[in-house]
Amino acid sequence: MLLIHCPYCQEERPETEFRHGGEAHIARPTNIADISDEEFEAYFFIRSNEKGVTFERWRHAHGCGRFFNAARHTVTDKFIKVYKAGEPKPTLAELGLESGESQ
Amino acid sequence: MSGAYRIAGKGRLTPARQARFSFDGKFYTGLEGDTVASALLAHGVHLMGRSFKYHRPRGPISAGSEEPNALINVARDATREQPNVRATVQEIFEGLKTNSQNRWPSLEYDIGAVNNLGAPFFSAGFYYKTFMWPKAAWKHVYEPFIRAAAGLGVAPKEADTDHYANRYAHCDVLIVGAGIAGLSAALAAAQTGASVIICDEQPEVGGALHYEAGTTVDGMPGFEWAQKTAQKLAAMDNVRLLTRTTAFGYYAQNFISLTERITDHQAMVEKSAPRERLWQVRAKRVILATGAIERHMVFDGNDRPGILLASAARTYLNHYGVAVGKKVGVYTAHDSAYEAAFDLKRAGVEIPAIVDTREKPGDAVMAEAAALGIKVLTGHAVIKTSGRLRVTSMTVGRSTKGTTTKYEIDALIMSAGWTPSVHLFSQSRGKLTWDADNARFVPGTHAQDCLAVGACNGTDGLANTVEEALGAGELMARAAGAAADAEKLSLNTETAFEWTGGMVGASEGAGPDTVAKAFIDFQNDVCAKDIRLAVREGMRSIEHIKRFTTNGMASDQGKLSNMHGLAIAAEALGKDIPEVGLTTFRAPYTPVTFGTIINHARGSLFDPTRKTPMHDQEAALGAVFEDVGQWKRAWFFPRAGEDMHAAVNRECKTVRETVGMFDASTLGKIEVVGPDAAKFLDLMYTNAWDSLKPGRAKYGIMLREDGFIYDDGVVGRLAEDRFHVTTTTGGAPRVLQHMEDYLQTEFPHLKVWLTSTSEQWATVAIQGPKAREVIAPIVDDQDISNEGLPFMSVVECKVLGGVPARLFRMTFAGELGYEINVPADFGPALWDALYERVEAAGGCAYGTETMHVLRAEKGYIIVGQDTDGTVTPYDAGLGWTVSKKKTDFVGIRGLKRPDLVAExxxxxxxxxxxxxxxxxxxxxxxxxxxxxxxxxxxxxxxxxxxxxxxxxxxxxxxxxxxxxxxxxxxxxxxxxxxxxxxxxxxxxxxxxxxxxxxx
Missing domain, CATH: 2.40.30.110 (Aminomethyltransferase beta-barrel domains)
Structure with missing residues (x-):
């Protein structure tokens, strides 16, 4: 079971309190009704599925109820960083990783 | 008494403390502390099981949890019975009942052994190739045959009456394995003040010290030192020592699962005692001291009862006081087997010859062999063995072609070297590196905060092991934050011999182009030639070879076979071993009972049960309940003499003709509040809500972004800024999650609050021509006429003389209908008041079955029954719910996808x-x-x-x-x-x- 630090509660809590929310930093197009099939495909269906550092959404469903983002390594399951929804996606350098190290 | 092969003065068991147990109906006397295997070996019984595929007679090859052969059924009584228990692990107690498996009619005469004669037809991949056609044969021939042959033991028929415990624990340092490395690490860690948990799968600590007779630590015999050290550790407040406890899974963030066997060795079990305890340990640091497992030699006929690992023979002799035979051959590529031979020889066992594949064994062991007068044949091989239920001879030569000599023996011990137990390290996602000099994989890059020490780390030599372990213990304790002053520990160790040697793969006579039955995986009957066949048939990946041959797929998970299989595959593929690579190590390390894993989550504790506030009322009316998710819902209300069909027919007729009442409390309810509430619902539903006037309600359809129906329900507008949203019974949590997701991450600018109110309201639906007259007297000061409260209206009012209520005029039955919501605690009072009126009007209570019939008569859909996640509102005939005016709602774009608008x-x-x-x-x-x-x-x-x-x-x-x-x-x-x-x-x-x- 993972321990996850909620950036709102400022607490490390067990995974059972959280619900995974898929890949982070995929903004819903504001003109969604008008986008092309290709744009909709890219928005709705295509995910990066990294082996390495992945950026993903979590909701502290049985805690504060809020969504936040995390950078997690998919091989080791290590959480490199958690940050609030709306904050910019950190670069690998900001995560203390060299480019290429994400693998 | 305790067996003809028990050697007086040898071993650590007390001759006076005896226990009687049975094996295949025959009674044997053993000593307390014996395993089933050691106790039977003491009586000269090696034959303990039959292999899976060929039903070949088998005896124990090991003295530990890696045992692939001696699998038995163990029973305390009818409800406490377990198949596939390793005889080398199960401790005996007075009254224990054990039986062999996979044989009929008896272990000695097994009909299934004809498979052995048919062995040429049962080659690797046999099942894949043979059972392809004709198709019809599957049902009547292949499947029954495979099912009958599948599995080793027989599952118990009765429910398990034992109970199992579960504990979570935290510590600074968890040490897995209490051999000399683990104990040394624990000493060093504990004296820094760190909290330490140390566990070992065996009943007593000591690991290899069980058989290492020539080792002293601090002047004491090694095993004695281990017991003293264990006592010292157990007495410390900051140390928890767990024996009979296997660390079986290593998960993310140093989360380790242990299974502690508490009563399986006890003759008298306290009623309150759990059989096993699952420990889920979160450790700041982990030290793996899991040791190494000896490998067998791969040669023709290496599986006969009486052939076993050298270290196992040493354990049986030095710990249990049992000689594995009276005339014991030795076949080895490693020095460790020599020490076994020396110990046996000194105990009076005849050693006809040590057969060593190497030209130059270690000098020290050669000198000792000469001193003891044991013949050593270097550069020789055991070409084959004979004996039906027990090995009777070994044939020895330099090669299969030259001259050979036959030796009469009644046991054969062997060693191809040692495989570090890297299972847990690999489970932790650590990377292994290949130690080419010693032909072994050892821990390389760590993925988690752990260290491997001793034999599992490929560290050779006792002094090196102890030094490494002491250092690791202190290092990990300090890293975990332990701050107490501590002296630098050191231990004086002496050992008789330092070992060299080792080989992986087949030995002489079992190489390519031979048809020798040289087993590498005993339980699954995989021979060296099967691996080569897999490669010939096109398998290239070691994972494919494993599945094609079933090598390493038995309950021992390849502890003995993996390295041999890999070496033979690499040779056949013409690649280096690290290039081919190992198969993935997965939890559990050894089999874990379902009881431990299921633990308390069985029976009524399996899942929470949700009951509506009116549950008792409905039960009193004789309701039959059905499970809907975790909810118990009244299904139908049978009256005397009615079956379900009759009850439902009557309920349906009553609703259509007079009136019925229904408990709708399980419906999901979400309160959507705020100045932007209507705007938010416009985005969440296909319908337009802005135009809905307060006091009115509407049926809404919610889509996913892909355009498919996600949920539905009636939404009432109570005020400009307040909506009462209902969802399907099962959909409430995910609908709230879905709404929260959009509100927080896509539309955070909207001022809206979402609150789950599903359990705050008790809801009763009143449906039927007489609905209005039934509710009229209980509704306080509210016009409920067709004009005052028209269809699809909602009003906040009082009922029952002052109880706040939300009254909907709506129907899911196609009748004049109302749904009355009151605070949950008033549910029973509302039900009682309404039931009295309904009954007086000639109506009845109805359940979910009638509700389903009535709604289907009206064509009202149930999301998840009439839709399946690929149905659009248009497909469902609900196109009218989709607003044509809105420029955005979730699913608006998905609905236009080419496939969704196609014919x-x-x-x-x-x-x-x-x-x-x-x-x-x-x-x-x-x-x-x-x-x-x-x-x-x-x-x-x-x-x-x-x-x-x-x-x-x-x-x-x-x-x-x-x-x-x-x-x-x-x-x-x-x-x-x-x-x-x-x-x-x-x-x-x-x-x-x-x-x-x-x-």
Missing amino acids: GRKQLVGLKTRNPKVVLEEGAQIVADPNQAKPMTMIGHVTSSYWSEHLGSSIALAVVVDGHKRKGETLYIPMEKETIAVEVTDTVFVDKEGSRINV
């Missing part, structure tokens, strides 16, 4: 059977032409089907390709015994005009 979609229709008495089966497939060739083209399926007492005929809903255009067409439903003709109809079967509702 040929499955659409919801009604079906009427040609014979009105025939009720279709839900899920039945629909075809256009019943006479077409098989396999037929299926164009849809039945989603809902009921008997309609009101109509006197069956009704059904179905999804059918282009269904909306097929109204009036005849379609067919081929069933096993008949083909049913149906007419495609509208989805509304009763009161198409809605005249029953608007009154």
Whole structure:
């Protein structure tokens, strides 16, 4: 079971309190009704599925109820960083990783 | 008494403390502390099981948890019985009942052994290749045969009456393994003040010190030192020492699962004692001191009872005081077998010869062998063995072609070297590196905060091991934050011999182009030649070779076989071993009982049970309940002499003719509040909410972004800024999650609050022509006439003389109807008051089955039954719910996807059977032409089907390709015994005009 630090509660809590929310930093197009099939495909269906550092959404469903983002390594399951929804996606350098190290 | 092979003065068990147990119905006397294997070996019994595929006679090869052969059934009584227990692990106690497995009629004469004669036909991949065709043979020949042959033991028939415990624990340092490395690390860690948990799978600590007779630590015999150290550690407040405890899984963030066996070795079990305890440990640091496992030699006939690992023979002698034979041959590529030979020889066992594949064994062991007068044949091999139920001879030569000599023996011990136990390290996602000099994989890059020490780290030599372990113990404790002053520890160790040697793969006589039965995986009967066959047949990946041959797939998970299999595969592939790579190590390290894993989550504790506030009232009326998710819902209310069918028919008729009441409390409810509430709902639903006036309600459809129906429900607007949203019973949590997701991450600018109120309200639906007169007296000061509270209205009012309520005028039955919501605690009072009135009016309570029939008669869908996640509102005939004016809502773009607007979609229709008495089966497939060739083209399926007492005929809903255009067409439903003709109809079967509702 993972321990996850909620950036709102400022607490490390067990995974059972959280619900995974898929890949982070995929903004819903504001003109969604008008986008092309290709744009909709890219928005709705295509995910990066990294082996390495992945950026993903979590909701502290049985805690504060809020969504936040995390950078997690998919091989080791290590959480490199958690940050609030709306904050910019950190670069690998900001995560203390060299480019290429994400693998 | 305790066996003819028990050697006086040897071993650590007390001769006076005896225990009687049975094996295959025969009674044996053993000593307390014996395993089933050691106790039987003491009586000269090696034959303990039959192999899986060929049913070959087998005896124990090991003295530990890596045992692949000696699997037995162990029983305390009828409800406490377990198959596939390793005889080398199960401790005996007075009254223990054990039986061999995979044999009939007896272990000595097993009919299944004909498989052995047919062995050429049962080669690797046999199942994949043989059972392909003819297709019909699957059902009547292949599947019954495979099922009968599948599995080793037989599952117990009775429910397990034992109970199991569960504990979570945290510590600074968890040490896995309490051999000399683990104990040393624990000493060093503990004296820094760190909290330490140390566990070991065996009943006593010591690990290899169980058999290492020539080792002293701090001047004491090694095993004695281990016990003293364990006592010292156990007495410390900051140390928890767990024996009979296997660390079986290493998960993320140093989360380790342990299983502690508490009562399996006890003759008298306290009633309150759990059989096993699951420990889930979160450790700041982990030290793996899991040791190494000896490998067998791969040669022709290496599987006969009486052939076992050298270290196992040493354990049986030095710990249990049992000689594995009176005339013991030795076959080795490693020095460790010499020490076993020396110990046996000194105990009076005859050693005809040590056969060593190496030209130059270690000097020290050669000198000692000479001193003891043991013949050593270097550069020789055991070419084959003989003996049916027990090995009787070994044939030795330099090669299969030269001259050979036959030695009479009654046991053969062997060693091909040692495989570090890197299982847990690999489970932690650490990377292994290949130590080419010693032909072994050792821990490389760590993925978690752990260190491996001693034999599992490839560290050779006792002094090195102790030094490494002491250092690691302190290092990990300090890293975890332990701060107490501590002296630098050191231990004086002496050992008789330092070992060299080792080999992986087949030895002489079992190489390429031989047909030798040289086993590498004993339990699954995988031979060296099977690996080569897999490579010849095109398997390249070690994972494919494993699955094709089943090598390493037995309950021992390849502890003995993996390295041999890999070496033989690498040779056949012409690649280096690290290039081929190991198969993935997965938890559990050794088999774990279902009881431990399921633990308390069984029976009534398996899942929470949710009951509505009116549950007891409904039960008192004789309701039969059904499970809907975690909810118990009243299904139907049978009266005397009624079966379900009769009760449902009566309930349906009563609602249509007079009035019925229904507990709708399980419906999901979400309070949507805030200045932007309408704007938010506009985005979440296909409908337009802005225009909905306070006091009115509307049926809403919610889509996912892909355009498919996600949920539905009636939404009432209580005020400009307040909505009462209802969801499906099962959908409440995910709908709230879905709403929160959009509110927080896509539309955070909207001022809206979402609150789950599902359990705050008790809800009773009153449906039927007399609904208004039933509720009138209990509603305080509220006009409920058709004008005062028209269809699809909602009002906040008082009921029962002052109880706050939300009163909806709505129906899910197609009748004049109301749904009354009161605070949950008032639910029983509301139910009682209404029931009295309903009964007086000639009505009744109805359950979910009647609710389903009534709604289906009206063509009202159930999301998840009539829709399946690929149905759009248009497919469901609910296009009218989709606002044409809105520029955005979730799913607006998905609805325009090419596939969703194309012809040929499955659409919801009604079906009427040609014979009105025939009720279709839900899920039945629909075809256009019943006479077409098989396999037929299926164009849809039945989603809902009921008997309609009101109509006197069956009704059904179905999804059918282009269904909306097929109204009036005849379609067919081929069933096993008949083909049913149906007419495609509208989805509304009763009161198409809605005249029953608007009154």
